[in-house]
Amino acid sequence: MSTAPQLVVHRDKELMAQAAAARLITRIVDAQASRGSASVVLTGGRNGNGLLAALAAAPARDAVDWGRIDLWWGDERFLPDGDPERNVTQARAALLDAVPLDPERVHAMPASDGPHGTDVDAAAASYAEELARAAGPTDHGGVPEFDVLMLGVGPDTHVASLFPELPAVRETERTVVGVHGAPKPPPTRVTLTLPAIRAAREVWLLAAGEDKAEAAAIALSGAGEIQAPAAGAYGRARTLWLLDAAAASQLPRALYPPASA
Numbered sequence: 001m002s003t004a005p006q007l008v009v010h011r012d013k014e015l016m017a018q019a020a021a022a023r024l025i026t027r028i029v030d031a032q033a034s035r036g037s038a039s040v041v042l043t044g045g046r047n048g049n050g051l052l053a054a055l056a057a058a059p060a061r062d063a064v065d066w067g068r069i070d071l072w073w074g075d076e077r078f079l080p081d082g083d084p085e086r087n088v089t090q091a092r093a094a095l096l097d098a099v100p101l102d103p104e105r106v107h108a109m110p111a112s113d114g115p116h117g118t119d120v121d122a123a124a125a126s127y128a129e130e131l132a133r134a135a136g137p138t139d140h141g142g143v144p145e146f147d148v149l150m151l152g153v154g155p156d157t158h159v160a161s162l163f164p165e166l167p168a169v170r171e172t173e174r175t176v177v178g179v180h181g182a183p184k185p186p187p188t189r190v191t192l193t194l195p196a197i198r199a200a201r202e203v204w205l206l207a208a209g210e211d212k213a214e215a216a217a218i219a220l221s222g223a224g225e226i227q228a229p230a231a232g233a234y235g236r237a238r239t240l241w242l243l244d245a246a247a248a249s250q251l252p253r254a255l256y257p258p259a260s261a
């Protein structure tokens with residue numbers, strides 16, 4: 001069942017990143033208090049990295065028990081390990097290298113020089129197996145219970161590496177697939193599918209900047225998920241769009257919250 005999107009609009013992208021980081025800290029601390037650990041899916045891109053950098057700078061980051069968190073990725077650019085364009089490389093630089101994570105619980109997607117070589121479909125299948133191994137008997141659809149799954153919204157409405165009209169966004173069975181011919185470089189990628197995304201408790205979509213305004217307006221105005229993948233991303237308990245005023249500038253008035261900070 002889809003959860004109706006809730007919108008929070010912040011003044012600018014810096015404030016949005018700081019507020020989202022504060023929100024994430026609270027969510028992780030709550031999950032650790034109630035279940036002993038937390039499970040978070042990271043996104044790449046400017047907004048995702050902005051949030052991680054804001055989290056690194058937040059004094060409250062020490063409220064998180066970093067050894068009791070599983071980190072997963074929504075997508076990855078299929079490049080050699082350590083490539084500066086890989087989402088995990090950028091996440092390490094923004095936050096992960098600065099906090100005491102358990103390396104066993106940092107679940108990076110495979111690289112193109114890893115055990116599967118350049119076979120992106122085999123790499124995707126192995127990440128699906130890793131997710132399935134982490135899933136418990138009561139979890140949904142072959143993935144562990146993600147407390148929060150974050151997605152940066154691309155200017156073309158892509159989320160993770162689900163691009164409009166490409167086969168990956170039509171996937172209904174597998175949790176992870178290889179992407180060939182992505183319109184945004186690099187063309188070869190690994191991505192969670194919509195069924196895997198929808199198994200998360202909370203899905204947060206991040207959109208800051210004028211170049212996201214049209215995408216946000218399309219995705220939130222009833223577009224189909226094949227044409228606008230962001231429209232098909234929702235969580236089981238909550239779907240939250242975190243925007244700045246520039247990204248919200250083309251939203252229909254009916255959607256724009258009257259009082260936002």
Ligand SMILES: O=C1O[C@H](COP(=O)(O)O)[C@@H](O)[C@H](O)[C@H]1O
Binds near residue numbers: 152
């Ligand atoms: O390539 C990607 O792009 C999207 C959005 O990135 P942005 O820089 O336009 O915010 C990102 O969500 C995805 O993880 C990444 O691989």
